[in-house]
Amino acid sequence: DTAVSQTPKYLVTQMGNDKSIKCEQNLGHDTMYWYKQDSKKFLKIMFSYNNKELIINETVPNRFSPKSPDKAHLNLHINSLELGDSAVYFCASSGGQVRGEQYFGPGTRLTVT
């Protein structure tokens, strides 16, 4: 009965590779997000989709491309991975009664070597 799930949980890859992280929510929420948490635990929003439509697109390199095939899924594809992309990436969703309440996935720890 996992609410927001992400795969994979860990991802180790070399510089220059292309990788994807998948996210699914079974809460029936309309809005989904991708966040990046750096080594100092600072959490910054990257993207947000509402009903498959991109509504937030922060200053993120073009190498990052989100895709939402339906409102329950939001995937993140990263091209030409760099060392600085190493972080924990969190998916979240919202749409409940409390505005601003976001449900987070367990995170994907990406390590670029």
Place this chain on the structure above:
Amino acid sequence: GEDVEQSLFLSVREGDSSVINCTYTDSSSTYLYWYKQEPGAGLQLLTYIFSNMDMKQDQRLTVLLNKKDKHLSLRIADTQTGDSAIYFCAHGSGNTGKLIFGQGTTLQVKP
């Protein structure tokens, strides 16, 4: 601006009260939030407060809001070892559901 500032670390003894502080610059937010992140997990909403309130109490948690000073605090009464986590203050920005988070306060509870 959208800055949210928190102290980075707080250490307390089990049974004591913990107070985590936060200051923010954007006074237009309708809601302010406290999220908790346990090791190896995502964030979880702990509590929230409307911007027109001064205080909200929820069991062991008390949130105080000083809108004039743009200061938010979270008090945890009778702190337990299970409260050890990172606590993030956040506020909403705009109408897109975007949240601006502080850098998180690591709470260490010693037995």
